[in-house]
Amino acid sequence: MRKGYMYRIIFVAIVVLSAAWFTMTKPVKLGLDLKGGVYVLLEAKPEEGQRLDNEAMGRLIEVLNRRVNGLGVSESSVQKVGDKRVMVELPGITDTEQAIAMIGKTALMEFKIQNADGTLGKTLLTGKALKSAAVSYDNLGRPQISFVMNLEGAAKFAEITRNNIGKQLAITMDGVVQTAPRINSEIAGGQGVITGNYTVEEAKNTASLLNAGALPVKAEILETRSVGATLGDESIAQSKTAGMIAIGLIAVFMMVFYRLPGVVANLALICFGLITFATLNFFGATLTLPGIAGIILSVGMAVDANVIIFERIKEELRFGNTVMASIEAGFKKAFSTIMDSNITTLIITTILFTLGTGPVKGFAVTLTIGVLASMFTAITITKVLLRGFTMLFKIDKPILFGVRGK
Amino acid sequence: MIVKIKIIENRKKFFTFSTILVVLALVSLMSKGLNYGLDFSGGNLIQVKFEKTMELKELNPILDEIALDIPQIDNNSRKVQISDGNEVIIRTPEMSEKVKNDFMKDLEEKGGKFDLLRSDKVGASIGEELKSTAIIALFVGLILIVGYITVRFEFKFALAAVIALFHDVIIAVGGIALLGYEVNTPFIAAVLTILGYSINDTIVVFDRIREVLKKKKAGSLGEAVDLSVNQTLTRSINTSFTTFLAILAILLFGGASLKVFITTLLIGVLIGTYSSIFLASPLIYLLDKNEKLEDIGHN
Numbered sequence: 001m002r003k004g005y006m007y008r009i010i011f012v013a014i015v016v017l018s019a020a021w022f023t024m025t026k027p028v029k030l031g032l033d034l035k036g037g038v039y040v041l042l043e044a045k046p047e048e049g050q051r052l053d054n055e056a057m058g059r060l061i062e063v064l065n066r067r068v069n070g071l072g073v074s075e076s077s078v079q080k081v082g083d084k085r086v087m088v089e090l091p092g093i094t095d096t097e098q099a100i101a102m103i104g105k106t107a108l109m110e111f112k113i114q115n116a117d118g119t120l121g122k123t124l125l126t127g128k129a130l131k132s133a134a135v136s137y138d139n140l141g142r143p144q145i146s147f148v149m150n151l152e153g154a155a156k157f158a159e160i161t162r163n164n165i166g167k168q169l170a171i172t173m174d175g176v177v178q179t180a181p182r183i184n185s186e187i188a189g190g191q192g193v194i195t196g197n198y199t200v201e202e203a204k205n206t207a208s209l210l211n212a213g214a215l216p217v218k219a220e221i222l223e224t225r226s227v228g229a230t231l232g233d234e235s236i237a238q239s240k241t242a243g244m245i246a247i248g249l250i251a252v253f254m255m256v257f258y259r260l261p262g263v264v265a266n267l268a269l270i271c272f273g274l275i276t277f278a279t280l281n282f283f284g285a286t287l288t289l290p291g292i293a294g295i296i297l298s299v300g301m302a303v304d305a306n307v308i309i310f311e312r313i314k315e316e317l318r319f320g321n322t323v324m325a326s327i328e329a330g331f332k333k334a335f336s337t338i339m340d341s342n343i344t345t346l347i348i349t350t351i352l353f354t355l356g357t358g359p360v361k362g363f364a365v366t367l368t369i370g371v372l373a374s375m376f377t378a379i380t381i382t383k384v385l386l387r388g389f390t391m392l393f394k395i396d397k398p399i400l401f402g403v404r405g406k
Numbered sequence: 407m408i409v410k411i412k413i414i415e416n417r418k419k420f421f422t423f424s425t426i427l428v429v430l431a432l433v434s435l436m437s438k439g440l441n442y443g444l445d446f447s448g449g450n451l452i453q454v455k456f457e458k459t460m461e462l463k464e465l466n467p468i469l470d471e472i473a474l475d476i477p478q479i480d481n482n483s484r485k486v487q488i489s490d491g492n493e494v495i496i497r498t499p500e501m502s503e504k505v506k507n508d509f510m511k512d513l514e515e516k517g518g519k520f521d522l523l524r525s526d527k528v529g530a531s532i533g534e535e536l537k538s539t540a541i542i543a544l545f546v547g548l549i550l551i552v553g554y555i556t557v558r559f560e561f562k563f564a565l566a567a568v569i570a571l572f573h574d575v576i577i578a579v580g581g582i583a584l585l586g587y588e589v590n591t592p593f594i595a596a597v598l599t600i601l602g603y604s605i606n607d608t609i610v611v612f613d614r615i616r617e618v619l620k621k622k623k624a625g626s627l628g629e630a631v632d633l634s635v636n637q638t639l640t641r642s643i644n645t646s647f648t649t650f651l652a653i654l655a656i657l658l659f660g661g662a663s664l665k666v667f668i669t670t671l672l673i674g675v676l677i678g679t680y681s682s683i684f685l686a687s688p689l690i691y692l693l694d695k696n697e698k699l700e701d702i703g704h705n
Contacts, residue, residue: 307641
């Protein structure tokens with residue numbers, strides 16, 4: 001009994017200390033609604049006859065990844081959502097317009113023969129034949145995009161130019177003619193330039209879009225959200241205030257109502273906080289605004305397990321049992337109630353996690369972790385502390401539990 | 407026990423009270439309906455903070471003027487909300503990226519400099535999906551809860567709990583409809599959380615009823631219900647109170663973006679606490695009136 005108790009103290013100490021260490025050393029990842037940034041949800045729209053298989057989705061994600069990297073955002077993420085959707089998150093981005101334009105552009109480069117009347121012939125070559133593109137400058141210092149084709153593309157390009165000498169070759173981007181130079185001779189080697197009225201910035205963007213390649217399937221933007229950094233900062237500050245006030249009020253209430261166990265519950269509440277944050281960190285969960293609400297809410301609910309236990313202990317004390325016996329019986333009897341009531345909450349959070357997206361998922365994760373952590377602290381930490389205090393100070397007066405003795 | 411509530415004796419009063427609340431909630435839902443926000447209806451939302459103070463009567467003519475070029479900003483299709491003097495939220499039907507940028511330029515030219523705090527765009531198809539997902543989530547949740555309670559207790563308990571749950575959810579949703587708050591994705595999360603919270607509360611009482619029955623501490627089911635409710639009353643009130651404190655803190659200090667979410671929870675927690683004591687418990691009695699006491703609480 002004594003030895004078992006020692007092990008438990010050591011176990012609890014290790015859990016709490018490692019949770020504290022983990023919380024201090026690794027900052028929690030903040031969601032876009034708190035940090036500010038751009039969120040884009042795209043859906044692949046295969047054209048008729050086009051199959052939307054895993055490979056196509058994989059390529060779409062790859063291309064989007066390259067484009068996002070081109071924006072130079074650290075911690076950006078491109079994730080598949082469901083079968084045909086991709087979620088792109090760009091934290092810290094301020095130029096929403098540019099980001100969305102970059103991600104969503106199809107950047108389909110096509111080569112077509114331009115007829116004398118200005119109409120275009122059929123597509124002869126697409127951007128898929130492209131090896132690389134870069135910004136260069138013409139004799140007058142105007143920016144242009146120079147490109148190099150891959151082997152296959154170069155051969156085809158040579159064939160096209162050979163067969164169409166004297167005609168105009170239009171280079172279109174997303175269906176818009178950028179330039180239509182006259183073909184004077186066969187061009188071997190597959191090199192060329194696209195001229196247009198580009199600014200340096202535009203030329204750079206276009207070049208990197210071409211480098212990133214055309215999307216393998218058309219992707220439509222379903223949803224975009226952008227949050228400015230100021231709004232995020234404000235939200236964090238407000239949540240902190242709300243959290244502090246909630247915890248303060250709950251702590252005072254517990255002490256007034258439950259005396260000694262109340263103090264213990266408050267210590268357990270601190271452990272609960274540490275464990276919750278450490279677990280969030282451990283799983284790399286992202287903290288969103290509803291997620292913070294989930295945590296604050298679980299603080300309110302975290303004391304529930306303690307309340308159930310303490311009420312049981314009080315009942316035992318009222319029967320005239322000794323303090324130590326009442327503590328043992330109280331924990332034992334409260335156990336199944338705590339399990340039953342929390343499992344139903346966990347059923348709900350699981351559904352929220354499975355069906356929800358973005359912030360709702362975040363809320364579900366924090367509430368789940370909160371419920372589990374509260375069960376752990378109530379059943380293990382509160383018990384160890386309460387027994388410890390009772391033994392250490394030889395407590396035998398029920399009044400310390402808020403019960404008038406017999 | 408300091409407080410002694412006679413649940414069974416007064417059950418008709420509680421049933422009547424609950425029925426009135428549910429009817430009121432349903433009436434408000436049918437007549438007013440829910441004010442669907444961007445996540446459901448689709449469209450654009452732009453939140454900006456002007457450098458100078460902006461008033462509605464100053465902003466409206468500007469928007470009317472812009473609407474001549476950009477019909478989405480039209481008086482009939484836009485919703486404008488001003489808070490804290492110079493923060494403005496404008497909701498419009500879906501705009502393309504280009505049209506939106508034109509609008510922003512026009513707004514800055516005519517209304518003065520501002521900071522873009524938030525810009526959201528949601529396609530209409532997403533909203534439809536969200537509605538169906540929400541309903542699926544609600545029913546899957548209910549089915550799983552019924553399953554769990556049936557396994558742990560008995561089907562009667564599950565049925566009583568689910569009726570109480572419907573009661574709680576309808577009243578919370580009806581309350582939000584009555585307040586006219588705009589509902590978005592977090593609202594769904596809040597409603598589902600009410601399911602979790604309310605059932606949590608109910609099960610603590612049920613657990614006690616089961617225990618009282620097992621130990622044959624009461625002469626009849628009615629007595630068992632009364633005894634159990636009174637024994638768990640302090641716990642129900644205390645837990646609801648601490649949760650209520652947390653919710654209140656978020657409501658008062660947590661900022662505007664959580665208002666709807668947290669108000670829904672607030673109504674849910676209050677009504678959930680009420681229903682687990684005054685509705686779910688007498689419902690067991692009602693559902694079981696004709697059976698013998700020995701038949702229940704055996705597992």
